[in-house]
């Protein structure tokens with residue numbers, strides 16, 4: 001068994017290489033991620049990123065006041081214990097008379113921040129995220145949704161922040177694995193060529209040699225198993241994080257509708273007014289979806305032979321409404337009124353719904369999160385012209401806030417009770 005030492009050598013080489021490769025990989029990871037902290041902290045912050053976006057981003061941004069204060073640097077303002085207690089139950093702290101708590105509570109007009117039943121670890125991960133998040137990162141969702149800004153895409157970008165560097169890690173791992181395999185194959189080939197040329201081998205040995213190398217052994221080796229496991233765990237984590245980040249966020253939702261009705265064709269090309277079909281949008285809380293009878297105003301004449309139009313006829317014959325799939329849907333806990341915005345506020349449909357007149361199939365353009373509503377209320381000046389009711393309010397406001405416009409928020413448009421029953 002003369003070749004045996006060579007296989008031992010090969011396996012030793014394999015382990016040496018694995019160790020080397022792992023060292024290399026750690027270095028690449030550090031460079032690639034450019035997180036200021038070491039690997040452990042970066043993972044912690046990534047976990048915190050998701051928790052932050054799901055629980056805090058509706059009220060907080062890192063660098064600007066939303067409903068609550070800007071959170072960057074909050075770890076320097078309060079001790080970690082204080083922060084943990086605050087996030088678990090802020091009102092308990094206010095009631096206990098804690099000076100810092102009472103101060104910030106009063107600064108924010110005694111609004112109550114909700115309590116969060118989170119573990120120490122979870123809260124620490126959020127704090128790690130706040131500490132390391134790049135400028136513009138966490139507030140991005142809110143900023144992107146500001147009126148006039150290109151909302152589409154940006155919200156999704158913020159949501160995939162955490163996923164991004166997990167992807168990077170995954171790619172690095174795969175590359176390292178491939179490099180390892182290639183190197184091993186090269187080594188094995190070189191060695192066996194050497195054996196063939198220089199040794200007198202028995203038939204049995206020859207057979208083993210012609211196998212080139214023992215795949216089974218390599219697959220069973222700890223290093224390969226370890227790597228496979230790592231890749232598997234990272235991939236799983238990635239998928240889970242994406243799922244968690246996606247909860248409750250319906251932006252870009254674009255379901256298939258029962259009839260291929262096109263807004264581009266009707267509202268765009270044929271310039272039919274939104275109000276022709278959505279008749280209650282300037283009058284009531286909800287914008288209605290038109291009944292089949294409205295379609296019939298035209299389609300009793302137009303395109304009668306089309307298969308899609310026949311679906312309208314069938315619905316009417318069977319006296320069954322067309323089952324359009326609802327796209328926009330706020331949770332029951334919130335109150336939104338169309339006429340307040342379209343008629344009173346003069347906000348265009350497109351500001352909230354995007355370029356509907358170019359959509360073949362409607363999708364949800366805006367995030368419809370609380371931060372989105374609040375942001376617009378903070379930034380949109382209220383039209384108070386010719387309304388005596390506002391005159392004194394505006395005067396009072398101007399004397400207190402020189403230069404700042406009288407916004408929806410100045411008029412109380414960010415008070416919880418305005419949007420929550």
Ligand code: HEC
Nearest residue numbers: 055056059067068069074104105108110111112113114116
């Ligand atoms: C529904 C709105 C809301 C949510 C959600 C929310 N907060 Fe707050 N937060 C506030 C308000 C309002 C304040 C100001 C203090 C007050 O009025 O109670 C505040 C204050 C704070 C403070 C104190 C800041 C300072 O400068 O002293 C911290 C820290 C904080 N929040 C962290 C969080 C974290 C972390 C989350 C997510 C787990 C979160 N908040 C979720 C509304 C919210």
Ligand code: HEC
Nearest residue numbers: 266267272273274277324325326327328349353356357362
């Ligand atoms: C000819 C009739 C018609 C006109 C004109 C029209 N719509 Fe629609 N709209 C519909 C129908 C039917 C649906 C439900 C099917 C769908 O989602 O495509 C709908 C759905 C919508 C939705 C999604 C509702 C949901 O499920 O959340 C929005 C938003 C919308 N329309 C806005 C507009 C705007 C803005 C305009 C004007 C630029 C407009 N529509 C013009 C018929 C019309």
Ligand code: HEC
Nearest residue numbers: 259260261270272290294295297298302303306307308309
């Ligand atoms: C004010 C008139 C008007 C109303 C109301 C109207 N449509 Fe249309 N619709 C048109 C016109 C015009 C066309 C384009 C016909 C053509 O391409 O020759 C069209 C085309 C269509 C088509 C494409 C048909 C095909 O096979 O090319 C569908 C589907 C359709 N409409 C569905 C609806 C539905 C559903 C409603 C009711 C919610 C509706 N329309 C309301 C005027 C109208």
Ligand code: HEC
Nearest residue numbers: 274278281286287288328329330336341342347348349352
């Ligand atoms: C200030 C933002 C805003 C403006 C402006 C706005 N919408 Fe909406 N729209 C929403 C929100 C938020 C919802 C979801 C409401 C809900 O789920 O209760 C919605 C839902 C809808 C729906 C689905 C039915 C419903 O009421 O839930 C239609 C249709 C619609 N809007 C059409 C329009 C049209 C047409 C205009 C312009 C005339 C318009 N919207 C202007 C924010 C807006």
Ligand code: HEC
Nearest residue numbers: 147335336340344345351373376380408411412413418419
């Ligand atoms: C594009 C800007 C914009 C967005 C987005 C927006 N609003 Fe508004 N909202 C306004 C304006 C402007 C007014 C003031 C209308 C007026 O009274 O002149 C207003 C007023 C209101 C009011 C009445 C406030 C008061 O003082 O009486 C409520 C309630 C409200 N909005 C809820 C919401 C909710 C809920 C959302 C999110 C689903 C939302 N708004 C999103 C612009 C916006």
Ligand code: HEC
Nearest residue numbers: 067111112114331334368369370373374413414415416419
């Ligand atoms: C301009 C309207 C508006 C104001 C003002 C507002 N909210 Fe909200 N809030 C919403 C909307 C819309 C949602 C639903 C958004 C979503 O599902 O992401 C919501 C969701 C929430 C939720 C549920 C969070 C979740 O993720 O399910 C809580 C809790 C909440 N608001 C508390 C508050 C408190 C406390 C205040 C006062 C400091 C407040 N809101 C002020 C519009 C508003």
